[in-house]
Amino acid sequence: MRKAFSLVELLAVMVVSAAVSVALAALFTTIITDIPKSYRVVQENTSLLSVLGQMRKDIDRAKALPQSSAGHTTDDELLLIELPDAMICYQLKNGEVLRRRLSRQRRPQEDAGEDTKVWSVPHARVECRLAGGDDKAYAVEVRTHIEYEVRGHRQKKMANSYLYFVGALPEAVK
Numbered sequence: 001m002r003k004a005f006s007l008v009e010l011l012a013v014m015v016v017s018a019a020v021s022v023a024l025a026a027l028f029t030t031i032i033t034d035i036p037k038s039y040r041v042v043q044e045n046t047s048l049l050s051v052l053g054q055m056r057k058d059i060d061r062a063k064a065l066p067q068s069s070a071g072h073t074t075d076d077e078l079l080l081i082e083l084p085d086a087m088i089c090y091q092l093k094n095g096e097v098l099r100r101r102l103s104r105q106r107r108p109q110e111d112a113g114e115d116t117k118v119w120s121v122p123h124a125r126v127e128c129r130l131a132g133g134d135d136k137a138y139a140v141e142v143r144t145h146i147e148y149e150v151r152g153h154r155q156k157k158m159a160n161s162y163l164y165f166v167g168a169l170p171e172a173v174k
Contacts, residue, residue: 037148037150041146041158044121044123044146045157045158047121047124048121048126050119051119051121052144052162054099054117055081055090056164058083059081059164059166059167060167061083061084061167062082063082063083063084064082064136065079065080065081065082065130065137065138065139066080066082066087067080067130068080069082070087072089072102074128076127076128077091077092077093077126077127077128078091078092080102087101088101088102089101090128092124092126095121095122095123096118096121096122097119097121097124097126098116098118100115100116101115101116121146123146124145124146125145125146125147126142126143127143127144128140129142139164139166140164141163142161142162142164143160143161143162144159144160144161144162145157145158145159
C-alpha cells in the first residue's frame with residue numbers, strides 16, 4: 001500500500017491551487033474596487049434624479065423661462081425659472097447643483113430654509129438648453145451623465161435627456 005503522494009500528484013495540486021488563487025484574487029479585486037465605484041455612481045445618479053425632480057416641479061409651476069434676470073444669464077450651466085412669486089436659479093458649480101431664489105414677494109420668515117438647496121454631484125454633467133420660438137422659451141432640454149475614469153479612460157454612465165415644458169404653456173396657447 002501507498003503511504004505518500006507522488007511528485008506528479010503534488011505538482012498537479014500546486015498548479016490547481018495557484019489557478020484557483022489567481023481567480024479568487026481577481027474576484028476580490030472586483031469586490032474591493034468595482035463594486036464601491038458602482039455604488040457611488042448609483043448614489044450620484046440618485047442625487048441627480050432628485051435635482052431633476054425639483055427642477056421639474058419648478059418648471060411645471062413656471063410662468064416663463066427668461067434668458068436673463070438680475071445679472072444672471074441662462075446658459076449650459078445656469079437655468080433661470082420665473083415662478084409666480086420668485087425667480088429660481090439652478091447653477092452647476094464645482095460638482096454641486098445650487099438652487100437659489102433670486103427674488104420673492106413673500107417675507108423671508110415664510111420660506112426660511114427654501115432659499116438655497118445644494119446637491120453634491122461631483123462627477124455629474126448637467127447641461128440645460130431652452131427650447132422655444134419668437135423670443136420666448138416654452139421648454140427646457142436637460143442632458144445629464146456621470147463621468148468616471150476607468151482604467152485611464154473616461155466613461156459616461158447613465159446618460160439621459162429630459163424635456164420639461166413650462167406649466168403655463170396651456171394658458172399661453174389658449
